[in-house]
Amino acid sequence: MCHIPEQGFAHNELATAVGIEGRTVRRNTPTIYNVAYSKNLFHDAREDTLEWQVWGPLLAKNEMGNPSFSSVVNKIKILDGYPSLFKKAFDNQRVSVVNIGKALASYQRTLISANSNFDKWFYANKEDALNEKEKLGFRLFVGKARCASCHIIEADYALFTDSKLHNTGVGYLSSMSPKKEYIPVQVAPGVFLKVDTNVISKVSNKVDNDLGLYEITENPDHRWKYKTPSLRNVALSSPYMHNGSIPSLRKVVEFYNKGGVKNPLLNPLIKPLNLKIYEIEALVDFLKALTGSNVNALIEDAFSATTSHKITH
Amino acid sequence: MKIFFLICFFSVSGVYAQDHVLHKSGDNKDNYNKNYQTNSLSLDYRNKNKKKFDLVNNFQTRHLGLPLVPTVEDNPINKVKVALGKNYFLIEGCL
Numbered sequence: 001m002c003h004i005p006e007q008g009f010a011h012n013e014l015a016t017a018v019g020i021e022g023r024t025v026r027r028n029t030p031t032i033y034n035v036a037y038s039k040n041l042f043h044d045a046r047e048d049t050l051e052w053q054v055w056g057p058l059l060a061k062n063e064m065g066n067p068s069f070s071s072v073v074n075k076i077k078i079l080d081g082y083p084s085l086f087k088k089a090f091d092n093q094r095v096s097v098v099n100i101g102k103a104l105a106s107y108q109r110t111l112i113s114a115n116s117n118f119d120k121w122f123y124a125n126k127e128d129a130l131n132e133k134e135k136l137g138f139r140l141f142v143g144k145a146r147c148a149s150c151h152i153i154e155a156d157y158a159l160f161t162d163s164k165l166h167n168t169g170v171g172y173l174s175s176m177s178p179k180k181e182y183i184p185v186q187v188a189p190g191v192f193l194k195v196d197t198n199v200i201s202k203v204s205n206k207v208d209n210d211l212g213l214y215e216i217t218e219n220p221d222h223r224w225k226y227k228t229p230s231l232r233n234v235a236l237s238s239p240y241m242h243n244g245s246i247p248s249l250r251k252v253v254e255f256y257n258k259g260g261v262k263n264p265l266l267n268p269l270i271k272p273l274n275l276k277i278y279e280i281e282a283l284v285d286f287l288k289a290l291t292g293s294n295v296n297a298l299i300e301d302a303f304s305a306t307t308s309h310k311i312t313h
Numbered sequence: 314m315k316i317f318f319l320i321c322f323f324s325v326s327g328v329y330a331q332d333h334v335l336h337k338s339g340d341n342k343d344n345y346n347k348n349y350q351t352n353s354l355s356l357d358y359r360n361k362n363k364k365k366f367d368l369v370n371n372f373q374t375r376h377l378g379l380p381l382v383p384t385v386e387d388n389p390i391n392k393v394k395v396a397l398g399k400n401y402f403l404i405e406g407c408l
Contacts, residue, residue, distance in 0.1 A: 005403070036372070036382045051388060082397070089393035100401070102388045107398030109390065110368035112376055119378030157380045232378075292376075297366045302403055 002029040002057070005302035008236030008295075009033055009111065013189070015244030020065035024205045028244030031237040033292070034230055036109035039163045043226045043242040046216045050105035051098070062205075069097045076100065113233055113292030121289075123156070130289055137286025140279055145256070147283070149269050150228045160231035160290070165213050168270055169261025170241045171224030175209050176263070210243065223265055233295060235288040249284045368395050 002017040002025075003009045011017045011029040019025050027043050035041075040048050047053040057063040058072055066072045076082050076095045086095045086103075093099060118138070120129035130138070142148040151160040182194040213222035226242040240246045246255055257280060259272035275283070369392050375381055388394075 003402075034379065037379070049385075051385075076401070082401075085393055085397050089391060089397055103394050103398035104402055105385075105388060105398065106390055106394040107368070107396075107402050109382060109385075110372040110395055112371055112374075112379065112382065114376035114378040116378065119376075123378050158378055294371065294376075298371070301366050301368060302399070 002063070003032050005299045008233055008238075009298075010237040012236075012238050015239050019060070019062040023062035023065070024207055025062055026207055026210055027242050028239065030229060031233060032108050033111050033113045033233045033236075033295070033298075034159075036112060037159050037230070040227060044213050044216050045165055045227050050108055051101035054101050054104040054108075055097075072100065073097060111298055113294050113298060115293040116232070116291055117289040118286070119158075122153075122158075131285075133282050134285045134289045136279070137282035137284070137289075140275070140283050141286055144279070145253075145273050145275060145283055146269065147231075147256075151231050158232075161228045163228065165222070165225040165227050166267040166269070167212070167224045167263065167265045168226075168241075168256075169224070169263050169266055170243065170245060170255075171210060171212050171226060172263035172265070173261045174243055174245065175211065175224065212242070221265060224263070225265075231287060232290050233292055235291050236295065249287050250280065253280050253283050253287075368399070 002011055004011055007013070008031045010031040016025045016027060017029045030043065035050065038050075040046075041050065041053040042056065047056065055069070058066050059069070066075075073095055076086075083095055086093065086099055089103065090099045117129045117134070120126040121135075122138075140147075141151075142153065150162045150164070150166060152158070152162050153160065180197055183197050183200055184192040185195045185200070186192050211223050213225040214220065216222075234240075235249060238248060240249070240252045246252050253275070256270065257273045257275045260266060260270040369390055372382060372390055372395075
């Protein structure tokens with residue numbers, strides 16, 4: 001399970017989601033709120049349309065694990081009701097690779113969520129929509145903390161992303177750090193056990209090193225570059241960063257306050273910020289004010305999906 | 314004897330109530346699949362407050378703080394397409 005509606009259409013419980021048969025997935029599940037506006041998709045931006053992006057997880061052997069395009073098409077063809085709905089949706093066309101992509105993309109495009117307290121304050125001049133601490137957080141966001149250099153706010157709308165890829169040091173840290181002797185394993189919510197790394201290695205898949213955009217371009221300068229995510233609804237989609245390695249918004253702000261992780265390819269925009277504790281708290285409060293007003297409606301709507309095509313009475 | 318009749322009464326009421334839920338007008342066994350195939354993919358979902366929530370409308374509306382979604386020429390939005398994608402995404406394939 002990856003895009004869980006009540007978990008910000010992301011996955012709050014695991015740094016990286018678990019694929020079919022318990023297989024390890026390398027990267028954190030991004031939220032799909034407002035994915036309609038994304039110019040590039042996946043953390044490494046390897047796709048540029050939702051219609052084709054959907055096939056990545058469907059075919060990845062460690063995600064949905066379908067063996068081929070045709071196997072997905074054939075599975076859908078035998079689901080009650082689907083072939084006739086495809087004809088209805090696609091001008092009498094059959095179930096096909098292209099049409100499956102279009103249907104999945106269409107649903108995801110409808111998950112638009114804004115009208116947050118920030119929007120009411122900034123774009124509708126509703127002065128009391130943000131409290132003073134959140135307003136301070138905004139001033140820091142566009143000023144001292146320089147968040148808006150990448151998480152862009154325009155005059156009449158804000159996508160909170162520059163749609164570019166940057167090296168913040170998170171990828172470098174996980175790629176280049178020496179192997180830890182023990183790994184904390186969460187056995188229940190909030191309960192961790194330290195388990196010997198060698199024990200885990202014996203029973204788990206080897207996870208390939210993650211080099212970010214380099215894996216697409218093979219340009220060495222692109223190592224550990226990942227896409228700037230939008231910050232809309234960011235409070236709902238913990239944990240954070242491309243590998244889910246930072247559990248809370250406060251820790252993310254603290255990470256940037258320290259200047260990320262030094263490495264030869266670190267984006268020059270990432271520098272120590274010298275934020276005081278109350279400023280860190282104000283930034284976190286501001287980020288929490290970016291939650292859209294309709295998220296509950298979208299979650300409820302998701303729960304209204306038919307529970308199974310096999311239901312008969 | 315009274316107890317026997319009481320048991321019979323509640324048993325019959327229970328069966329009737331169950332039957333009533335399952336077989337209300339337009340939703341009987343024979344029609345169910347037909348309804349499912351054409352209407353049951355939450356095209357007109359109403360939330361807890363009985364307020365209609367429509368994903369296509371959510372898509373087409375300008376949300377404060379966001380621009381209108383750029384048009385995708387070869388994949389115009391329609392209700393059935395959204396419902397199909399939603400059901401496959403959440404139930405069959407992707408969740």
